[in-house]
Amino acid sequence: MNAIIDPRSVQADSAPAVGGLAIRHVHKGFDIDGRKLSVLEDVSLTIAPGQFVSIVGASGCGKSTLLRLIAGLERQDSGDILLNEVPVAGPGLDRGLIFQDHRLFPWLTVEQNVLLALSNSDEAATDKRARVASLLTLVGLDGFAQAFPHQLSGGMAQRAAIARALAPQPQVLLLDEPLGALDALTRLRLQSELQRIWLAQRSTMIMVTHDVDEALFLGDVIVVMQPGRIARILHVPSTHPRDRADPALAPLKAEILSLLHAG
Amino acid sequence: MRSTLQQRLLPLLVPGLILATWFAVTSGDDFTAQVLVPPAAVLDSFNELLASGELADHLRASLSRLLLGFGIGSGLGLGFGILLARSALVNAFAGPFFQAVRQVPSIAFLPMLILLLGVDEGFKLAIVAKAAFFPVALATHDAVKGISKGWLEVAAIYRLSPLRVLFRLILPATVPPVLTGLRLGLTRAWIVLVAAELMAAENGIGQMMEMGRQMFRIDTVMVGVALTGLIGFALDQGVRLAERRLVRWKAV
Amino acid sequence: MSLIAEFPPTSFVYADRIEDHDPPPAWLVALVKRARGLVLPLLLAAAWHWASSIDASMAYAFVPLDQVWERLLQLLSTGELAINAGSSLGRALTGLALGGLSGILLGSLMAGFPLVERLFGPLLQAFRQVPPLGWLPLVGLWLGSGEEAKQLLVAVAAFHPLLLNSYEGFAQAEKKHLEVGRVLMLSRWRSFRFILLPTALPSILTGVGQALAFAWISTIGVELLFGTGAGLGSLMHTAQMAGDMGVVLLCVISIGLMGYGLNLILSLVRARLLRWRVTG
Structure with a gap:
């Protein structure tokens, strides 16, 4: 419980053993006017406990759907989503979800x-x-x-x-474009805040975003999506807390952008 | 197929059950005709009233009162509403009194009007006009007040002629809320007219029901209740239809 | 700031200032402005009083104002006004509670269960077309002109607005809020208490306002038309029969004031319950 308030009590090496996710061969489609529209095709991804994963992709590539599947708000057509080796069936308090609109009551x-x-x-x-x-x-x-x-x-x-x-x-915190609706300055400030909170908390975090800089600033792993599928998974070598101007990030950014344009 | 048929028939289930119960309980001798008569008797009574021309007389009496009273009340309401919105003087002198009188339900004025005007046509027209006046005046006032300054500025920038401002801006902006006020006024006028006829009248739907009550003619009363609802419904739908035709540009 | 500087106050503002060499205090101006609203009622009262002085037959309809005043003192001292007003108020509030609660119950059931909506919706829609007082002759035949009949008619008047508004309120619960409830694993009761009920509340309160107005109107109406028992409507009925315009007038004023008061209390409750909403 103290872990939430006191960042010092959590060391990098004491990352929690729970909160690992395995996504295996997931398919998902929606019926629109009687026609089947495929949103995710054979998506597989493994996320280690305590990792910060950024998922980037253009609008409509299925990244939000993937998040909603993990949250249990939607059900995949086929494939498995396992949290700590146990299949996900519906929403649960072991997964938290933050929406783009704050959705406070x-x-x-x-x-x-x-x-x-x-x-x-x-x-x-x-x-x-x-x-x-x-x-x-x-x-x-x-x-x-x-x-x-x-x-x-x-x-x-x-x-x-x-x-x-x-x-x-929650063992896993899912963030669906959490800063997408904010102005640029607030966005930068909250990115740093998210980083601080994650360092204090060290639960698994999966964030969907449009913003490549944001993805690179926060993520250990960047998942680049093209419509319906994962195009590439990149590991960010730099440690946390991270410097936005870290030269190691520049080539990664170029690679992600070229992948997004190709998609 | 079956499920859609079920869906269609479902709403008829409860009314059907009520009707069946009605049939069942009136087929025995459990109820005297003063408490409940069979559905067929109500229908017979309706046909009888229709054939004798009695019903037509009552309807004509009620509807002509309604239309005349509503015409007077809504006309005055329209004029007063515009004055109230456009003239600071009228608003200062008449506004508070208007708001105060508006708090009193129309029906509470019935005894006063009977004492002032007697039990003839006068008090019925007056109460119907009063019931129509207030909602129409209020809606007109709000509609005129609601014409945005921004639109008038746009009109000024494009140097639109007064006629064009009237037809392109003022009327389209005010007609929808005024129609809503007219609909409300018409509905209220009908309700209060029925009450007035129940109190004191020589003819009309309300009087027909009141006579039925005094003579323990439950069939006549039931015909009256059904007609009261039907007429109210028809009046409301009629104005709504006009609203839809005139206000096609509005969403919803 | 710079915008304002670019547009200096227009000249008539200056003109106004120049004329007002010695401006009267603000409260006096406000008082005089307010007082203009009293001119019309006072003129009407004067015309009324004058009409009563023309001859005896006019004095019958237009009771002299001093007589109205005497009537008021008399009604107050005998407690007649208080008793009848209390009786009407009790009737209206009981009817509001009975009819309103059944309206909310059925409305929420109809919003939550499509089957209930399909079973009862069309029937209730049909019944709603008859104005509450239109049922009076029928109810009078069945239940007489006693308290049950009056209470039923007032309850029916309060029932429909709350049925409609609570149905609409509960039906408009937003998917995005319900989704949060799922993510937080809220129980059924908590979803109702913290999501559905607050969503429906503004609409329900609007319905309470309409139901209150309908209940008050119908209370006066049934008392007036049945003319039995206690109540401002009955008092007015008796006074009308006796040709006592003074009492009729006082009843009308009391009915208006009480309706206004009820509305005022409700708007205070509303403001308190809905203070989470953005205002203005």
Whole structure:
């Protein structure tokens, strides 16, 4: 529990043993006007516990669908998705999901929104509130517990959504273009925040994004998707915390961009 | 195929059951004719009223009151609504009183109007006009107020003629909300007219029902209730149809 | 800032300033502006009073205002006004509770279960076409003109707006919010309490407002038309029969004030319950 608040208690070598994902030969299609539209074709991917994986690709390449399959909101047509060797069947608290639109409930305060994510926990109410308070500190929302979502800026609302997703202590955090709706400056700041939170938390994180720089700044592994399939999986040699200007990133960026243009 | 047929028939299930129960309980001697008559008796009564011309007389009386009263009330409402929106003076002097009187349900004015105008046609026309006046005036006021300054500025920039401003801007912007107000006014006028006829009238649907009640003619009352609903429905749908025809550019 | 500097205040603003050498205090201006609203009612009252002084027959319809005042004191001192107003209020609120709660219940069931909607939707739609007071002769035949009949008619009036609005409210729950509920593994009850109910609440409160207005109108209507028992409508009915315009007038004013008051209380409740919404 302390792991959430105290980054020092988690060392790089004590990465959690849980939170490993295996995606094997997954197919997924949708029926549109009676016609079958294939979105994912034979996608396979293995993600080690504690890894930060960035998935980049153009709109409509199926990257969000892949995330929703892992979240259990959709069901694949064939293939397997295994979390800690166990098949995923429906949503579960071991996986958190952050949407592009923050999806906070407008009728609840920030604190109530995060508390709601703890409704399946048996903890005493005071413990829950203390957890929520430390989560809000972690995401930099001290003093906003009693605010309603409409009183927050876009960046602050997304911070609250991150706190909500982290509250049940998921092994895997799924981020579906979490910063896509924010302005450029807020985006840069929240990228650094995400990095800090991940270093503090060290759960597996899988982020879908359009932004190649964002993918490179945060990811250990970059999955480049072309419509329906994985084009390439790249490992980023640089360590965390990362420097945006790290020269090792430049050739990777060029390679990703050429792959995206080719697709 | 079967499932769509089921879907179609499902809504008829409950009304069918009610009708069947009605048939069943009235076929025995459990109920006297003063409490419940068989469905057939209601239909007979309807046919009888229709054949004798009695029903037509009642309908004519009610509808002519409605149309005349509504015409007066909505016409005044339109004019007053425009004045209220356009003239600061009218708004300052008449606005508060208008808002105050609006709080009182039309039906509460019935006894007062009867004392002032007697039980003849006058009070019925007055109450129908009153019921129509307020929703129409309010909707007109809001519609005129709702003409955006931005649009008027656009019109000024393109130097549109006053006629063009009227037909291209003011009417299209105000007609939809005013129609909604007219629909509301018509519905309220009908409701209050039925109440007024129940209270004091020589003819009309409301009076027919009231007589039926006093004579324990449940069949007549049922015909009246059904007709009241049908007429209300038809009036509402009629204005809605006009709304759809006139306001085709609007989403929804 | 620079934008404002580029557009200096227009000249008539200056003209206004120059004329006002010694401006009256703001509260006085506000008071005078407000007071203009009283001119019309006062003129009408004066015309009324004048009409009553023409001759005896006119005084019958247009009761002199001092008599109305006497009536008011009399109604207040005997407690008649309070008793009848309380009776009407109780009837309206009971009807609102009975009819409104059944409306919300059925409306939410219809939104949640398409079968219920298909079974009862068309029938209720048909019944809704008859105005609440249109049922009065039939209900009068079946239940007489006592309290049950009145209560039923008021409840029917409150039922339909809440049926409609709660149905629409619950039906518009957003998929994206329900999806969050799935991700957070919320129980059925919690999904209802924290997602469905708040989504439907604005619509339900709109329905409560309409139902309250309908219940109040119908309460006055049934009391007036049945003319039995206590209630402002009955009081007015009796007064009309006795040709007592003073009491009728006082009843009309009381009915308007009480309707306004009820509405005001509801809007305060609304503001409190919906304070999470963006305002303005």
